[in-house]
Amino acid sequence: MNIILFDRDLRIFDHQPIAEAAKMGEVLPLYIIEPSQWEDAAYSVRHFQFVVESLEDLSHQIEKRGGKLFFSINKMCDVFEKLMEAYESINVFIHRNSRILKKVIEWMGKNQQRLFIYGAEIDQVSARGVKKQVQSYLDEPLIQAPDEIQVPEETPSILFTDMKKIYHFHVKGQRIRFGQQGGESRAIETLESFLEERCANYIVNQHKPLPSSFSSSRLSAYISWGNISVRTILQKTSEKLQLCENDDEKLQLEAFLSKLTSMMRTVCHPPEDKQIEEVSRIKKDWNEEWFQRWIEGMTGVPVIDAAMRSLVKTGWLNYTLREMVTSFIANTLLLDGQKPSAVLAQLYLDYDPALHDFYVQQITGLRTKKVKIANPVKISKQIDPEGGFIRRYISELETIPVEYVHEPWLYPAFYQLGYPPPMIDVVKANKLARQRFDSLTKQNKPSGKNGEGETGQLSFDI
Incomplete structure (x- = not known):
């Protein structure tokens, strides 16, 4: 069975795992809620709320193509064991930015199952190599969503499709009432509104607390949870840039693209x-x-x-x-x-x-x-x-x-x-x-003007 394992790639467009898996016949689109992940100190209910909204959108997109999105609230290893019992062998298609990638690699290797990993590999390469890898990935054509998604008629009982079971999963933290809502459809709408209107004052408003909430792209959450690929954003922005006749608008979009590519090239190694x-x-x-x-x-x-x-x-x-x-x-x-x-x-x-x-x-x-x-x-x-x-x-x-x-x-x-x-x-x-x-x-710098009035941003703020 071909398993498409979703995590921080909650979309259907420009999604290589689902496109490649769908070519092989029956697929099982799957999102696993691992309780231990959501107990991590860095995650909270507002993240989970955004993910659930994203899953609702993803489920709708898959159903439009004749398929279903499956869920399980269990340890990844336990889910894979049940899948092996049901199908004898499994192929897993996964994006490189998945939070459980290491676990998946270990389990699949131990059980001698086939694993297909997609996305730019930048963790183990030099700074020059990162730039080359990222640029190569960004230049590749956008991947269209499959027209049809065939799913198996029978699945192990550890899986379910009713999202109501997810709504009651408890995650610590404080919900937000005025935050952005998750989902690929909303991500695309946000990109379109930025390119059509909101980018006009992107540079001048980037430091200002209230205006920046409108003039910035507001795509960061959608990028973080994979509702839209950076490649999609870059190529759509580049298309808009080519059509621009206004020099100021070009300047705004070029600044945005520069920060977007810088963000993609960032690799965070542990400090010394x-x-x-x-x-x-x-x-x-x-x-x-x-x-x-x-x-x-x-x-x-x-x-x-x-x-x-x-x-x-x-x-x-x-x-x-x-x-x-x-x-x-x-x-x-x-x-x-x-x-x-x-x-x-x-x-x-x-x-x-x-x-x-x-x-x-x-x-x-x-x-x-x-x-x-x-x-x-x-x-x-x-x-x-x-x-x-x-x-x-x-x-x-x-x-x-x-x-x-x-x-x-x-x-x-x-x-x-x-x-x-x-x-x-x-x-x-x-x-x-x-x-x-x-x-x-041991640098005796003067305490007067050093840094107090600066508002410079790291280059990949979008």
Whole structure:
């Protein structure tokens, strides 16, 4: 039996495993819910909610072609054992970015079954090799979905097709009411709306908290969960670019494409033990009260609190805000970044393990000697001068005069607002943090302008 094993590739278009398997006759499209995976500290119910929405869409697409999408809530090994009992032998078709790829490779090898893996291989190649592999993958033609999907009439009892059984599967965390909904159809609609209209102010709005939520592509969650392939996005954007007659529109799309390809080439290898040890030495003792106030958006620093409250509510931030909240907890407050990283992973709807780890390690000094220690108040005035983002997410500051919105503690009637004072003096905390980080490299850099006003993004923010 030909098994198509879905995971982070929840789509039917430009999906090589399903296209190749369908050529061989009967196939069994399968999504396994492994309880241990969803107990991982990085995953939460908002991810599962997005996955379920994606599975509903995928199931509909498969049914339109005469097939069915099957599910199982069990260990992968137990499911494979039952499939072997039912069909004597199995061929598994899987995408390389599957979270259970290593388990599948081990089990299939041990049981001498055929495994077909698709997608660009970039983990074990040089930086130059990564660029070549990615470009080769992106240049290949898009793969059409099969016209017909034939599934077996009988399947083992460990499988089911009724999605209602999935709805009751418990995953920890907090649901979101205002986040994006999963599914290939919605991913395609989002891409089309970006290319047709929203990309017009892509560059100028990329740092601005509220405008960026409209002008950015908003494709990150769909990419992370495989509702749409990066190859599809790149080729559709390139087609649009070729038709552009407006130079400014070309500039917007070229910037987007540059970040998209950079994201594809990112490989996250573990940081060196020596670097981890050095950074750990300069950290303060763990402060649980600070940590909880950061999560709850009650630090007393408006832009940090607005960003964290927005993230809890919507599951998304632009990269400037992501960098700021991470730098604040790990660099300004000098707390260990491991627990904050796990919390952010749970909250980001577009959580991708490799990219997330790369971002956090880059910001917190585990990948570079040049650590960015940002002044959130200064940057807030630059990216949200009227305080619209702060007012939207911090109800306590809705009516405060604009000249105080970034520093409400200066407002004469501050203690009547019900908003907490800042838990630290940001300027003094940043000065101390710079001294500690500078001690690692023995570089006596001035503490004045170094990094405080910067809002530069890593190149693969889309």
